[in-house]
Amino acid sequence: MTARIIDGNAIAASVRADVAAEVATHIAAGGRRPHLSVVLVGDDPASHVYVRNKGRASEDAGMTSDTILLSASTSQEEVLDHVRRLNADPAVSGILVQMPLPPQIDPHAVMSKIDPRKDVDGLTPANLGLLVQGTPFHAPATPAGVVEILKREGIPTQGARVVVVGRSVLVGRPLALLLSNRGPHANATVTMAHTGTRDLAAVCREAEILISAAGAPGAITADMVRPGAVVIDVGTTRVADATRKSGHRLAGDVDFQAVREVAGAITPVPGGVGPMTIAMLLVNVMRAAKALEGRA
Numbered sequence: 614m615t616a617r618i619i620d621g622n623a624i625a626a627s628v629r630a631d632v633a634a635e636v637a638t639h640i641a642a643g644g645r646r647p648h649l650s651v652v653l654v655g656d657d658p659a660s661h662v663y664v665r666n667k668g669r670a671s672e673d674a675g676m677t678s679d680t681i682l683l684s685a686s687t688s689q690e691e692v693l694d695h696v697r698r699l700n701a702d703p704a705v706s707g708i709l710v711q712m713p714l715p716p717q718i719d720p721h722a723v724m725s726k727i728d729p730r731k732d733v734d735g736l737t738p739a740n741l742g743l744l745v746q747g748t749p750f751h752a753p754a755t756p757a758g759v760v761e762i763l764k765r766e767g768i769p770t771q772g773a774r775v776v777v778v779g780r781s782v783l784v785g786r787p788l789a790l791l792l793s794n795r796g797p798h799a800n801a802t803v804t805m806a807h808t809g810t811r812d813l814a815a816v817c818r819e820a821e822i823l824i825s826a827a828g829a830p831g832a833i834t835a836d837m838v839r840p841g842a843v844v845i846d847v848g849t850t851r852v853a854d855a856t857r858k859s860g861h862r863l864a865g866d867v868d869f870q871a872v873r874e875v876a877g878a879i880t881p882v883p884g885g886v887g888p889m890t891i892a893m894l895l896v897n898v899m900r901a902a903k904a905l906e907g908r909a
């Protein structure tokens with residue numbers, strides 16, 4: 614069996630078109646134009662690419678955006694000053710602090726200061742708490758993107774056995790919660806596997822939907838995949854590649870060539886979950902703008 618390849622770019626384009634229409638309707642009804650402010654600390658080259666793409670995508674959808682670029686030596690207090698200013702600015706609908714942050718900055722300290730209504734990453738304690746409670750407001754963009762792929766591809770999740778590899782606050786934990794909550798595109802039986810999991814291959818083979826968010830190229834090999842399973846690859850790791858003009862390429866967690874011979878459907882890297890992260894961010898910015906204006 615050769616897997617169907619899920620086109621994340623096409624699904625993201627469709628989500629982005631929906632958001633653009635919603636922005637136009639919102640503005641025609643007298644709403645304020647949604648605005649995304651991104652805080653980027655340091656020189657991580659991949660982060661700069663992702664943040665640039667987030668700004669462009671918000672503008673393509675009819676929103677405005679700005680990026681606050683801070684040096685790698687910026688103090689936590691300086692970052693918090695920016696967060697406080699953006700919280701207080703009525704022109705700002707959404708605030709995003711790109712991860713990873715340099716070591717002198719505690720990501721939890723920064724997240725906890727963002728106004729939950731403007732927290733378009735869904736990473737504040739308030740939004741994570743709502744997710745645990747089963748009543749999410751802003752859900753983190755990458756996990757929301759995975760759920761949207763399953764929804765738009767018509768992949769049933771009711772009662773399905775899902776294995777999520779990875780327990781990060783950005784992806785693994787919120788994704789396990791989203792998929793195990795009650796609801797039409799959820800209600801799955803979710804196992805969260807991680808570096809402490811015994812016999813990871815056997816656990817993964819149980820999955821009808823296998824989602825890898827390990828951030829480790831080659832972590833998922835063909836022997837770990839149940840024949841016909843849906844495989845969602847969240848990993849995006851930059852690896853050196855001398856054959857490329859850029860000197861690098863983006864690698865997922867999944868051994869794509871081998872796994873596509875076993876799986877029923879599979880997301881590629883690039884062109885899978887990555888573009889969905891950006892599309893779902895825009896969905897969150899639109900929700901934030903409406904909530905701030907009392908139009909939600």
Ligand code: L34
Pocket residue numbers: 662663666709710711712713734754755849863882883884885886887888890891
């Ligand atoms: N705060 N930090 C915060 N929120 C996030 O949602 C993120 N994430 C992750 C890293 N740090 C974050 C992202 O934005 C990962 N991530 C992300 C966003 C976009 C893409 C990949 C990861 C993406 O667009 N990937 C494209 C290729 C882009 C390229 O050319 O390098 C893809 O097709 O996969």
